[in-house]
Amino acid sequence: MSGPKLTPMMAQYQKMRRSLPDDVLLMYRLGDFYEMFFEDAQNAAPILNVALTRRNSIPMCGVPYHAADAYIAKLVKAGKRVAIAEQTSEPSPGKIVEREIARIISAGSIIEAHLLDDARPNYLAAVYQMGKKWGLACVDHTTGEFTVAEFTERGPLDDELARLTPSELLYSDEQIPAFGALPAAQAYDAFAFLPDPAGQLLKDHFAVQSLHGFGCAEMHAATGAAGAILHYLIHQLRRPCEHLRSLKVREDSHLVLIDAASQANLDLIDSRSGKKHTLLGVLDRTKTPMGARLLRDWILHPLRDLAQLLERQNFIADLLEQPFILSKLRESLQGIRDVERTTARLSQGAGNARDLQALAVSLSHIPELKEDLATLTRSGDLQSPAQPRPEQSSTENPATAHGSLLTDHSSNLNDHTDLTAQLTTALAEEPPATLKDGGLIADGHNPELDELRSATRDGKQWISDLQAQERQRTGIDTLKIKFNNVFGYFIEISTAKLATATLPDDYTRKQTMANAERFITPALKEMEAKVLGSEERAKKLEYELFLELRQQVCEHLDSLQQTAAAIARLDALGSLAETAQTHRHCRPKLEASRAIEIVNGRHPVLEQTLVDEKFVPNDTAFDPEDNLLQILTGPNMAGKSTYIRQVALITLMAQIGAYVPAESATIGLVDRIFCRVGASDDLSRGQSTFMVEMNETALILNHATEHSLVILDEIGRGTATFDGLSIAWAVAEHLHDEIKCRTLFATHYHELTDLSNTRPAVTNYNVAVREWNEEIIFLRKILPGAADKSYGIQVARLAGLPKPIIERAKSILSHLELNSTKPDAKKRGPKAKNTRQNDMPESNAPQLDLFD
Template sequence: MAKYTPMIEQYLAIKAEVQDAFLFFRLGDFYEMFFDDAVLAARELEITLTGREGGMDERIPMCGVPHHSAENYVARLVEKGYKVAICEQVEDPSEAKGVVRREVVRIVTPGTVMDARSLSETSNNYIAAVVLSGGGYGFAACDISTGELYVTRLDGSFELLLDELNVYSPSELLGSPALLEQIRGGSAAWLRSAVMTERESRTIAPGSVLAPEGQFSDAQLAALPEGGRETLSLLMGYLMDTQKRSLSHIKHIRVYEPSQYMVMDPFTRRNLELVETVRDRSKKGTLLWLLDKTVTAMGGRLLRRWIEKPLMSASHISDRLEAVERLYHQLIVRDDLRTSLKEVYDLERLTARIAYGSANARDLVALKASLQQVPLLQQLCQTSGSATLAKLAARIDPCQDLMMAIADAIVDEPPVSIRDGGMIRAGLSARLDQLREASTNGKMWLAELERQERERTGIKSLKIGFNKVFGYYIEVTKSNLNQLEEGRYERKQTLANAERFVTPQLKEKEALILDAEESMVGLEHELFVELRDRLAGHISRLQQLAELIATADVYQSLAHVSASNRFTKPEVGEFFELQIEEGRHPVVEAVLEDGVFIANETSLSKETGSMLLITGPNMAGKSTYMRQVAIICLMAQIGCFVPARQAKMPIIDRIFTRIGAADDLIGGQSTFMVEMMDIQIMTEKATAQSLVIIDELGRGTSTGEGMAIAQAVIEYLHDTIGCKTLVSTHFHELAHLEESLRDLRNYCMAVKESGQQVTFLRRLIRGAASTSYGIYCAQIAGLPSGIIERSYALLHGFEARTELLKSGQEAAATTATEQEDTAPVPAPQPDPAPSASYQIEQLSLFTVAEQAAEKPSAPKKDAKAEKVIEQLRSADLMNMTPMAAMNFLHELKQHIASKS
């Protein structure tokens, strides 16, 4: 019976251990893939699919990539969401008995990427783990490229878990199959594109290799919340399984409470465009784009985290604002900081690569250059006059001993590879210096030999060369072969136009030179690894330094942007009142090419009203105004100055927004259903310290139902929750709520009309709007003039009918009141609710009939009045067309008029 060759059997055995990953199987200078892996990889990487014999009748599908460029192919597969297992030869083929032993040395997954080319400089690449624990969830997130590790417990609803996942946007998520399936079906549509890795949590013995106890101190583990140890074990076990090496740079657990930060759901983050735009998910046009004037990669990542997680502590916010204020007023200090920070490389990722064992000599030179800037940075912070920056400077460890260790050992411009030599400075190792001298002397001897052979033979083109296969040789073109002495040269290789020779003397010197160079390269590698390991022993020092430098970078960035854009320091505290004088939307203002942004006031308090009902036309600036209030609140709580003349900001615990139409087609939800789901979350989660923003409340259904829902939601937010609320609507009829709701105030966007011209002034004013200018907006959008003219004609017709309905309603009510018949008339049974296709005319007519029928008749009957009432009773109002309803009402009016 045929069977696979020993090598294919080995491949299949290793593949069985990594079934969810591509297996890059090392064969010589290539990583080969076989069977289904080869077919899929050939398609995804667009490389040639071939085949080879494997012991069976059919050839095995095969494809491969060169080992020296494998990282590029690995990166492409990981970017597509695949995992790649790297399988290397772990014994010398010359010493192997049978098939060379091979092992998987690392598994690269979307959440464990370390290659700098595959990572964004200014955003983290998180892998997260989730465990169901009691009535909540254990949550952990780690960026293996920086060593950051966050752990918390989320008590409460499933939506809270989705909110937290949305903050970290992990590229890979670990959890049980049931929990991952629930997350896939959640409302966070973006999460469906993340890689979900099913992995059951397990109990890890304290002494095992995978035990996180070996990674962290007892004090850190004791501080973990309920479910934290289980979640941490799940995450660290997976990382150690896939990386198969020490993860000593992941050693500090940052335990936090969700209540330390403002909460925002995925819809709010998207609507406010904090870190990516709604339209094309780009950075430009976002709050991060505006505020990011950081000059280090780690500063850029920290700023993003600050924006994603605004603070809830007034004292911590005050500390940040104090540092920004000092730098705001000191241009020279700020510029000196920026200049110095420009020389600092990505310390977080450099440190991680050192601990991981993947840093090369150029990485160490970058670390040295960064550490050289630390004394100046420390001095600038100490003398800035800021108490916050002075405290930061006091915590800085300059790490100058590490800088000197690198400076003494590594040359200024080393090669990329650490296996080619040329990295170590002269004087570090006496043995290395001796080998270098031998190599240098040997090469000088070769140059002298080449000169002598040219003179002796008279062949000016004669040269001495080297390759890895044949070693050193003397090369002579074929046209000059007759000038060589017979018996002096030993033929080594024949080329098309030349012959290569060796001499006994050259062979002897070759052995000395190659031995020296091989020993020299090996010794340099040994010295480099020794230095790298020594630096790895100081990872904690370097990580803390990186965090402090990143913080200083964010402070100067916020100060720079605040000064450049005329922002103001806000007053932030534990009070209810929110006051913004001349507030502006910072991003919209920044991208305006022509004109000036119109500033607006905002006052939300117990005295002036905590709920604004904003009416007015589209394109007048309602959505921009509401967004700017939310953005200003968020900016204040990250410790940034705000775009206003003056601002008094309370601590906001949550921001909820419902802005713009958004179908969830993947989830099968309509725009209106998505809106209702958003509002459901608001009504369930909002507190009196929350800010709720709803744009165009109640649209997406019939007019009557929309108004009913809008009023009910407004009343609930006002009476039950009592939060600060901004609501915009086209239902001008809701303006009457100001009379019944104590904290509600009517506002609208000012409009200037001049003949047929309408100008949107984009200024918020007190009072309710009377129209929405929808047709005018359609005209601005460029709809054909025929459509615009027809729209105005239809609008006038609708308005005329509404007036007619009002007169008929008043007349019918008057007639019913004048009746003297005391016999009660039974009220009709309520009809089913009208569908969305029915017009408002029918609703109004139904009201006329109800009011007339519910009034008691006079004892003395009037024949004509009785006829009107009887017609109303018998009319099938719910099945009338709008035109039939108008005709019926006209006939009733004629009957009433003829009575007089």
């Protein structure tokens, strides 16, 4: 940055720039623009698509102040961090304007509402390895959520990161080989991760002597990551963190674990076909952003805690038994804004009068919610606690389980009547987005403000009257009294009129324009001082009153966060209840067993999105003794993958406490859900389709337990026929013999159906089809027994393969079947005759060796 001697302003800029990390872009406020200079300008200009110019050989670019948010969003989306330097003093002759860095914006610390997705959390995460443990900390700076977890293996850590999808991920700069390739990752000072300073920073922040109260005192890897996050927010991003009030431990023992591949294969929250084709898309009928984010988290982190699940089921049952209350509850929630993020913004010294107004509007609906819950509670009290509801598990004690969530919600919903009234009466009906231009506070709230406003209004009326008087006095009917920031109020007369007019003696020429002259008078300047003085004092007083209101909100921070959490739970459970009501879902019976029994189960996504045909329901039954591993055969497109995913999704729904799409269901709780379906490669890691398939299969075999649910589709299809069949056979045997978990195994290897002859808990099923006039009709029904063939050629014909190819394929298939099977060829193992090219039927086409 060498060159000519810098001006005082540029010297100020350089000093400020040196205080920032090299990879942070500095947006420097100059009047109505944010300017960037030197390398920052060169880096930012192409991202922002703005002109790169030069002044005194210094590269520079700028964006308008009023449109800065859109440009900041572009920079953050491009992976940049942005420091905002604001003017902190008013311009005055001969003095440089003072400036300070107000905040540094990074992807994981955004709090501006227009830069965020309401329905998704915005996580800043940190990872740290100590010995054989991996620590993970995660904060949503927009809400105050702060969690930690520890893992004894790297795989589960990566799976949790895939579920959380943090916008920004910190790791120690001494552990670059371990974490440098993770998405959105950046190295940070290793000192911040060390357990002792990190733990002390956490204790200082929470004002505690020990972290035992948070349950993480011995989780050194996790607290190292948490301390690093706090250090990064406070010392590098210069963000206030008063709204981070607690630290929670996320324990895997209470959750159903779903690895990253299974999450993607089940289309839980994302799908190439769009959100409406995901489980979240069909369950999300939430009315508030808090509820939407919570429901998303429930789907990604199902529960294994039977008591919590029964509480959720009971609450949904109460709502369904009182549909009028359900409707009222949903209507009340409709008027509530994002209390969680609004409160967090205000507590960080951000936010504006519109945020205060949104908070007041939201809090005004709390009494309605409490009344709805009170009505629901009275309804529950009328029911006899001696008899459990028919759908409930026999393990539940209805007398204690019923109503516990109702009580919890009622006690945590704080209506803040006084605060709501104060905000409502203090704020203008439609406050502006800016804070220092007036219009924030309602008339009648503050006597001093009312007086200043009256003086301003009276003064402006006096000036308006003066214009009429001066027109009469001078005889110039086009005379105007105008105002600008440079000269204040002045009298403007066109040059043409001035040539024929005689001006009063008290007119003093102020400025000559191309087509007009500007004048002032002593009376005008005297009134100007009164008008402008009162207006500026009014704006200053309004801003001070706003700060007082914001401070009062911050004094209720804990209670507001508690209320927001209760609203989120109400909304998420209400959404599940409304879905159950709309789509005839049933309450599943939950139990601590390895059984699963589903009667007329339906795919929760397809039943809502299927257009061309009616969805066909199917039964499912697992029994540890004689029906533990189910081999499913049938043609492509018949519905095998749909069916096995359906079972996994119904099980998952049951373990978030939801009702499920079935006539009835009994779900023995699972500890993990594995889903290996489809085929894809990972070219970025140099892995073939088959290698990806084997990696996912290995993960299942190494981590599944007898309480897991495993669904597999086409294991072994990515390699040679006999290799693939052998692998599939061995995998199936291992799942049955060693792991003993509930497994749905869809395959085109019909030889696998022989396992039912040697394994007591293997059962064969097939997807029913019918042939008619060489047409194949998919019945979508799962029936006992093995399929007799795969109908691959018929499916190829449906796909549009040319007729000569279809006919040739039929000829080859007939010959292969004739030469590779005999009446006694079906053995209990993968065996087949090695058929060579010279066994192929003759064809006019050139012959190719299909097997070499």
